[in-house]
Amino acid sequence: MANEKISPGMQQYLDVKKDYPDAFLLFRMGDFYELFYEDAVKAAQILEISLTSRNKNAENPIPMAGVPYHSAQQYIDVLVEMGHKVAIAEQMEDPKQAVGVVKREVVQVITPGTVVDSTKPDSANNFLVALDSDGKNFGLAYMDVSTGEFFATSLTDFATVRSEIQNLKAREVVLGFDLLEADEQVLVKQMNLLLSTEKERFEDVHLIDTSLTDLEISVAEKLLQYVHRTQKRELSHLQKVLHYEIKDYLQMSYATKSSLDLLENARTSKKHGSLYWLLDETKTAMGMRLLRNWIDRPLVNEELIKERQDIIQVFLDHFFERSDLSDSLKGVYDIERLASRVSFGKANPKDLLQLGNTLAQVPLIKAILESFGSPELDKLVNQIDTLPELESLIRSAIDPDAQAVITEGNIIRTGFDQTLDNYRKVLREGTTWIADIEAKERAASGITNLKIDYNKKDGYYFHVTNSNLSLVPEHFFRKATLKNSERYGTAELAKIEGEMLEAREQSSSLEYDIFMRIRAQVERYITRLQDLAKAIATVDVLQSLAVVAENNHYVRPSFNEQHEISIENGRHAVVEVVMGVQEYIPNSIHFDQKTSIQLITGPNMSGKSTYMRQLALTVIMAQIGSFVAADKVDLPVFDAIFTRIGAADDLISGQSTFMVEMMEANQAIKRASQNSLILFDELGRGTATYDGMALAQSIIEYIHNHIKAKTMFATHYHELTDLSNQLTELVNVHVATLEKYGEVTFLHKIAQGPADKSYGIHVAKIAGLPEALLERADKILTSLESNAVQLSTSELSEPLDTTVEIAEPQQLSLFEDDKSQTIVQALNAIDLMNLTPMEAMNTIYELKKML
Structure with a gap:
């Protein structure tokens, strides 16, 4: 490439590309965005478009691929969806007036974390995360560029950083410092x-709050710099950065949220079957996002929880008003994202009409809320700003039939601007004037087929055939000569044509200018629009929770400071709806002040996991402010939930099921307080029996003696049930x-005391394993149980000094045939203490022969 002569256009491309080495550069050339060199080769493969070349006859033709500019967004979406950046270089001057190569500049870089214009509309947030470090702590800031939301916090360790990034479902992280290579691998590979x-x-004094720590200010400002550098415009919709603490919300790791199916079903990755699916009766995109946020971050402040409960209760008590409210929310568009489109300079007439229609609906929403006549709603009512002057501006300015395009006219309402109205009058009446002139000249000249036509080259003209040329009046002047006719103009026709052409060109240009002026006026309302969006989203989520509570007969939970759990006939809210209310068997859950651990025994498939998840889900719903699935509920306010439910290898990071189990157990043991909830399902089963049992017992003892968190521990190790004698x-x-006639029915009902035996073989029977295999398993089980392992509890003063003792050192017999018995008898007959070395060798030889 170095030896070949590069054209000025390609040199311009290379100069621009040099500044964006990590992005696909879409280079505007006429009606296409072109890609060259390596970008073209890769994009052709990803987007399945043709790969051609520039300078085909050169020694090294330049690979080239292109996409039409009017449909470019769908191609950009694909590239960004796959984790790439896309830089858009536009023509910055009219090619007709350019001297030399048309000037081009990158006007925006679209990245996975900054998408605002996707052709696939999704109401979920798209958070861009930034990280910084002072060598000891981490600063984390995140922003949704499409809504302007902006937050920052400080974290002490990388495990929490990782969990927070996962919880935010971020796709891109901006690093403000040099991350350790191992940590970088975790973010990129895993x-x-x-x-x-x-x-x-x-630095932006308007957005950065001085109450933030230095580290938080640093990371927030680096995130702002990245967004400004990629978006290349003033972003008036960005909101002031808010400080938050993870401890201000119910803490849950990403693994915990996933195992509880909070925002999506862990097995299908779909919304169906998740808590979000159950609670979503929202009517607006803003409400949908806020509901996800509430589920993701339940409260720990009892006062705030009760505020939400009070409003839900008001909505439940006023069925008709609530129905009207739900209906009124259906006409509300996504105000947050409309405001950001205004800020980005991308709002079109349709966007403003949607905003106007929404604002027309707001006084109705406010009036309905006032009609409840409940003081609990006063705070919400006061937050709803009707912005009548903005609604009036949009209604009077934008034509209700306006299309999305802003350069072709017909977007401003008649009556809004006098000059524009005059232009339209000229265009409207000009056609009548031309018809009048045509009739007048036809009568005066006597040319019966005289008519006025129009084309771009000649404008308006009289069309006269050769047979009528002798009748052409003197005031006609020739415009063009054709084979069988002539084209003529007149001063009168030229005057009207001038007025009409000016009106056509000027009106489109004037409409564009008026629209830009209106958009600038709308931009001044962005902060108020964002506040309105938050208020309407809150109303929407609370009415949604009221509808769900009513449909499913939920109750309002109460809270206590005695650290007691009392749930009467509780249900797993999601399973109940999926299965059907008639089939679901409710369970009561009780922990008094003196109970910190429930040890749950019982067979697989019997409902242990559902019982544990039922408690977690009830806690989460209660701390969202929602009503819950039970007859009566009284709970403490928890600060965190730790779970280990379900076994899965973490193949990406190369960790076995057991390693994942131990890491999650470690998180709980290190971070839980007595105000936490711990749910451990079958902990310790990923290793050898005694190993697992020893670990399970010592973990139970440690939680019991040191943490005292409310804990559910489901296990197959029946021996652990003896712990209730010491703990x-x-x-x-x-x-x-x-159990009846050898057949077992699981009642899915929790009862007091330990299970009397295991039912693994029965579960295998349900699964359809062969009868002979099941009979053999039964036989082996009887043999194993006859040589049962005795588990002893360690001294409680030293809970971690856990020992597992076996009654006698022996190999448990797995074989029942005659040869095995003969060998066992021969072994028993040996007088070990009186054997000489030679006799011992001979005895081993004989036993080997027998085998």
Whole structure:
């Protein structure tokens, strides 16, 4: 490439590309965005478009691929969806007036974390995360460029950073410091994140609050710098950065949220079957996002929880008013994202009409809220700003039939601008004037077929055939000569044509200018629009929770400071709806002040996991402010939920099921307080029996003696049930079964005390394993149980000094045939203490022969 002569256009491309080495550069050339060199080769493969070349006859033709500019967005979406950046270079001057190469500049860089214009509309947030460090702590800031939301916090360790990024479902992380290579690998390889770098800071006194720490200010300013550098425009919709603390919300790791199916079903990755699916009766995109946010971050402040409960209660008590409210919300568009489109300079007439229609609906929403006549709603009512002057501006300015295009006219309402109305009058009446002139000249000249035509080259003209040329009046002047006719003009026709052409060109240009002026006026309302959006979203989520509570007969939970859990006939809210209310068997859950651990025994498939998840879901729903699935509920306010439910290898990071189990157990043990909730399902089963049992017992003892968190521990190790004799705050519960004529029925009902036996072989029977295999398993089980392992509890003063003792050192017999018995008898007959070395060798030889 170095030896070949580069054209000025390609040199311009290379100069621009040099500044964007990590992005696909879409280079505007006429009606296409072109890609060259490596970009073209890769894009052709990803987008399935043709790969051609520029300078085909050169020694090294330049690879080239292109997409039409009017449909470019769908191609951009695909590239960004796959984790790439796309830089858009536009023509910055009219090619007709350009001297030399048309000037081009990158006007925007679209990245996975800054998408605002996708052709696939999705109401979920798209958070861009930034990280910084002072060598000891991490600063984390995140922003949704499409809504302007902006937050920052400080974190002490990388595990929490990782969990927060996962919880935010971020796709791109901006690094303001040099991350350790191992940590970088975690983000790129395991979490599939695009990493970008930003060392500069964008200082903005309006957005950065001085109450933030220095580290938080640094990371927020680096995030701002990155967004300004990629979006290349003033972003008036960005909101003031808010400080938050993870401890201000119910803490849950990404794994916990996933195992509880909060925002999506963990098995299908779909909304169906998740808590979000159950609670979503929202009517607006803003409400949908806020509901996700509430589920993701339940409250720990009892006062705020009760505020939400009070409003839900008001909505439940006023069925008709609530129905009207739900209906009124249906006409509300996504105000937050409309405001950001205005800020980005991308709002079109249709966007403003949507905003206008929404604002026309707001006084009705406010009036309905006032009609409830409840003081609990006063705060919400006061937050709803009707913005009548903005609604009036849009209604009077934008034509209700306006299309999305802003350069072709017909977007401004008649009556809004006098000059524009005059132009329209000329255009409207000009056709009548031309018809009048045509009739007048036809009569005066006597040319019966005289008519006026129009084309771009000659404008308006009289069309006269050769046979009528002798009748042409003197005041006609020739415009063009054709084979069988002539084209003529007149001063009168030229005057009207001038007025009409001016009106046509000027009106489109004037409409564009008026629209830009209106958009600038709308921009001044962005902060008020964002406040309105938050208020309407809150109303929407609370009415949604009221509808769900009513439809499913939920109750309002109460809270206590005695650290007691009392749930009467509780249900797993999601399972109940999926299964059907008639089939669901409710369970009561009780922990008094003196109980910190429930040890749950019982067979697989009997409902242990559902019982545990039922408690977690009830807690989460209660701390969102929602009503819950039960007859009566009284709970403490929890600060965190830790779970280990379900076994899965973490193949990406190369960790076995057991390693994942131990890491999650470690998180709980290190971070839980007595105000936390711990749910451990089958902990310890991923290793050898005694290993697992020893770990399970020592973990139970440690939680019991040191943490005292409310804990559910489901296990197959029946031996652990003896712990209730030594651990005063542990109680045994089990899943009840009904055994009749050798057949077992799981009742899905939790009963007091330990399970009397395991039912693994019965579950295998349900799965359809062969009868002979099941009979053999039964035989082996009887043999194993006859040589049962005795588990002893360690001294409680040293809870971690856990020992597992075996009654006698022996190999448990797995074989029942005659040869095995003969060998066992021969072994028993050996007088070990009186054997000489030679006799011992001979005895081993004989035993080997027998085998």
